Structures are given as structure tokens and as C-alpha cells.
Amino acid sequence: MKKEIFQDFPAFLGKDPFMPMRDMIYQYLRELIITRQLEPGSRLVEEDLGEKLHASRTPIREALRKLELEGLIKQHKGRGLEVGEISLEDAMDLYALCTELEGYAARLAAATATEEELAELGSLLDEMEFCIDRNEKERERILHRSFHMAIYKASKNKRLSKLLSDYNDYLQLFRSYYISTPHTLHQTLEEHQQMVEAFRKHDEDLAEKVAKNHIHMAQKAFQAQWDVYNK
């Protein structure tokens, strides 16, 4: 495990000086894993991490337990933890599940979305279009996330919202497989527009269908890239 990876932890710490150390460490490691700065298979030794992050084993352990529960890290045969490999089977399961859940969330959103929520979604859409034209990828990524979050919130089901929000982060891992080309970005934008359109008409069936299709497209893009990488 290279030490340089952990160089920017002090800056990360500064973000919220009141957050408990364990949560800091959790979020920090989670980000490293999801952005693949920590590669699958990397070993995570409590004492090493403690030294590198200038913390004792106790908060490290609690962060690791949480990551383990999320499925991002796994118990290494025999002993120690390591960053989990992603398997095609798991990815397919997750995409299938998310397809259902997004569809359901969209259905609920279509049924109950308020004018404010629709306006919010509309303005996010405009911003995203702007970003795509200017090729501001990072900002586009953040807006994309906000867009989906806004839908989850509009579903008015807190459990569903939390679940999808967690899964969305996880899917981030898979997205690193297929690079967003301008083409796929425009494609995605159009799908988003269709969704908002369906919400505006309060057409539940259409909203569900379009949302499901949206995730399904992402799944197909992932699988295509997977097949390229793994012959």
C-alpha cells in the first residue's frame, strides 16, 4: 500500500473538524475505494492505516467495520481485510435491483411531485445541458447525482431514498469502467428529459418505464465495457 495515497487526508480532515474521527476515516476510505485510488485487492491493515492517517486502531476499526458491512471491503481468507473485487454477477444483481427501485421511485415521484420539485428538476436539467456543452465533466457528475437525489426525495419514501442513495454511490465504482463520451452524455440527458416530462404529466407508467430504461442503459454500457476488459 503506497503511502502517497493518503497524503491528502489532513485536508479532508479540515472539512468538518467536529465530525468524529471514525466517520472521517470511513468517508475518506470510501472515497478512495469508489474512485479506485485504492485498487481491488489492496490490503487494509489496521495498524498501517492508523500510522498513515495519524489515528489509533479504534476509530480505524469502526470505519472498516462499516465499509465491510457495505460490502466494499472483504475479510481476506485467513486474515486481514482487503478492498473487494467487483464481480460481474454482483454488478448485474445490483443493476437489476436498482432498475426496479428507480422505476418505483419514478412512479412515486410522478404521482406526487410538487411544482417546486418539478422546477428543481428542470433547473438541474438545464445546468447539466450547459455542463455537457462546455465539457465540464466533474460538475456534470455532481449534478447527475443531485438530479437522481431530487427524484428520490420527491418519492417521499425515506427508506427508498436512503437505499437508492447508497446504491448510487456504489454504482459509481462500476461507472469508472465506461468513460462518459459526449455521445452517451447527450443520450443520458435525453433520458433525463423524458423522465421530467413524465413527472410533469404525472404519468406514472411512463415515468417508471423511462426510469427503468435509464438504468438498463447504464447496465448495458457497463457490461459492454466489462466484456472488452475481460475478453
Next chain:
Amino acid sequence: MKKEIFQDFPAFLGKDPFMPMRDMIYQYLRELIITRQLEPGSRLVEEDLGEKLHASRTPIREALRKLELEGLIKQHKGRGLEVGEISLEDAMDLYALCTELEGYAARLAAATATEEELAELGSLLDEMEFCIDRNEKERERILHRSFHMAIYKASKNKRLSKLLSDYNDYLQLFRSYYISTPHTLHQTLEEHQQMVEAFRKHDEDLAEKVAKNHIHMAQKAFQAQWDVYNK
């Protein structure tokens, strides 16, 4: 917090002498909470628990963190943890979510169930009928759980299976609200029979419909009892 509640922990420990203490404590506390032996609002002080369960704070903490993540216990404003109160809103959200997920699992099961899986479900059904006639409630409860697990497994989606399995345990908490009368048990049995029937015919739409209805019935029973308790 009464000490007597924790009397049977040594026996619980005996079940698997190789399981780490933190997992023992987690499972033990979880069962106490779900069966309401630890009432909502009970305070959970690390040091107290350590003394009563003859363990140090470290494994206790790790067990508590896990329970907190599951939403079974909450950080009490200012200080300490306590067993979470259940809110009607959260229960309704969870039932709605489970309705969707069970429906989806049933659809998948109907599509792909093998002869072995169908036979397994059939025999569980027979056993349950036997138990209901003899009024063996505890055994019926365990079989009920196994029945749903068998469906999840038949869906062949591991993520979905894990998620529903966790939620099922959680719903146990809500079930303690409405007592299972022979009438509702027979009603439930019939719903289960309809589900297996749909699986046998590989009728996905029917399976989904019946499964959703099954959870929806449970939701209605819960809400009715809630309304009685809370005026």
C-alpha cells in the same frame, strides 16, 4: 435497564464458541430489541452492557455501531444510545418498499424456479399447515421465515435476497403489534399457496400480484393495530 433481561446471555454464548464476541453481542442485542424484551427508549450504556454481558467496551461498541447502522438504535440527543422508537411513517415506508421488492422477487422466482425449489416451497407449505392446525406458533413463525427465504433464494439475485432478508427481520418488530389469530394464519397460508401456485405455472404477473398483496395485507393489519393503540 433491568439486569434480569441479560440473564440468558451465557447460554446464548454457548451456541457457537468460535464466533467473535462482537457478533455474539450484536445478535443477542438484536434479538432482544426485535422481540421487544428491550423496549423502545431503553438506554444502552456501553459500560453497563459490558458489565452485564461480561465483556469490555470494545466489542460492545462494535455491536452497537452495527445496530445503529441498521436503524434499530439511535444516538440520543446529547448523550448515549437508546433503542429506537418505531414511527408509523417509517413503518409505512418500509412496508411499501417491501411490497415492491417482494413483488419483484416473486416475479423472478416465477420465471426461474426449478423443480427442486418448487418442491421445497411445497413441503414448507405443508409443514406450515400442519403447525397452524396444531397451533404451534413458534415453529410456524420459523417456517414462515424459511418460506420467504426460499423465495428470495429462488429469485437468484443475491443482493435482493440479502436486502429482503434483513427487512424481514425488521418487520418482525412490527408484527409484534398484531397478534396472529388462527384466522389471519389461515388467510396467510392461502396467500402462500397462491404464490406457489403462480410459481408452478411460471406466471410472473400473477406471482408478483399475489406477493404484493401478501405484504399489503400485513401492512393493513399493522396499521389497524397501530390505530387501535394510538387512538
Next chain:
DNA sequence: TGTATCACTTTTGTATACTGAGTTTAGGCG
């Protein structure tokens, strides 16, 4: 040369000690 055993190393599991934040309580002052 191959294998079995034993000491050693690595790393997690558990216990305990210390610290600091927030709460309660008791005493003094108006």
C-alpha cells in the same frame, strides 16, 4: 532431499486507561 515441527512474525480480538464534551447538581448570591 523432503517433511514435520517449532519458534517467530503478523495481524486481529479484547481489555483497559485516559480525555473531553455535555449534563446534572449543589451552593452561593441577588
Next chain:
DNA sequence: CGCCTAAACTCAGTATACAAAAGTGATACA
């Protein structure tokens, strides 16, 4: 008598120390 303040207490957050399990390697014996 009530209110404000400060000391004491409670309890979680973090650090450290010790124990135990499990791999690793070296040595001795066949």
C-alpha cells in the same frame, strides 16, 4: 425563593497494551 455559576459526574471518543490465532520460515531429522 429563584437563578446563575461552577464543580462533579456520566458517558462516548480515542489511545494503548496485551492476548490469541494463524500464517511463515527455518531447522532438524528421516
